[in-house]
Amino acid sequence: MxxxxxxxxxxxxxxxxxxxxxxxxxxxxxxxxxxxxxxxxxxxxxxxxxxxxxxxxxxxxxxxxxxxxxxxxxxxxxxGPSLWYVGPDDKPLPLHSVAKATPTKLVALLNARFAAEGLPKVILVGVENGVARVRIDNETQLTQSMGSAGATGFIQSVTYTLCSLVDIRAVDFDFKEGDHAVPGRYTR
The missing domain is CATH 1.20.5 (Single alpha-helices involved in coiled-coils or other helix-helix interfaces)
Incomplete structure (x- = not known):
């Protein structure tokens, strides 16, 4: 089965x-x-x-x-060639034209303005190939004491003033880097 x-x-x-x-x-x-x-x-x-x-x-x-x-x-x-200074909006503004301006004359005008405000002096080292070379007499004040806005305004004032001359395209700043400013080449 x-x-x-x-x-x-x-x-x-x-x-x-x-x-x-x-x-x-x-x-x-x-x-x-x-x-x-x-x-x-x-x-x-x-x-x-x-x-x-x-x-x-x-x-x-x-x-x-x-x-x-x-x-x-x-x-x-x-x-034209002029003295530039930082205005109320933290932007550089032309204060006045300078007749027969030279780099030396412009730096002297800037230094008079800076001295009146207790700011460091700019020292013009020379101008070569369209570049002005400058040093700062009290770089520690610029880099450590003026704050970032103050240092920027200072650098802009110098740069715009010197670059207002036809023969200058840039400004080389020679100083020791600090908290509020950096050396180098600046242009308008």
């Missing part, structure tokens, strides 16, 4: 319910992930739009800065 064995195929009722429950949970997670993905895509699209807006705004500001710099250069050139 032949015995026939019947093997159960598939899952039992408990296993079937467990798998259905896991499938339902997976579908819910998938739905939540799809919602999160849609939300993130919307945010990415909004950020991309914002980046484009910022690029346009940056380009407009760059063009405006370019126009202002051009205007400032033309103004400075038209004013």
């Amino acid at each position: 032949t015995a026939l064995l019947v093997l159960p195929l598939g899952c039992g009722k408990g296993e079937d319910e467990r798998l259905r429950s896991e499938l339902a949970e997976a579908r819910m997670e998938l739905g939540a992930l799809a919602e999160e993905n849609a939300r993130l895509r919307t945010q990415c699209d909004q950020l991309a739009d914002r980046v484009e807006e910022l690029k346009i705004a940056y380009e407009q500001l760059r063009l405006q800065e370019e126009r202002l710099n051009h205007w400032a250069r033309r103004l400075a050139d038209r004013f």
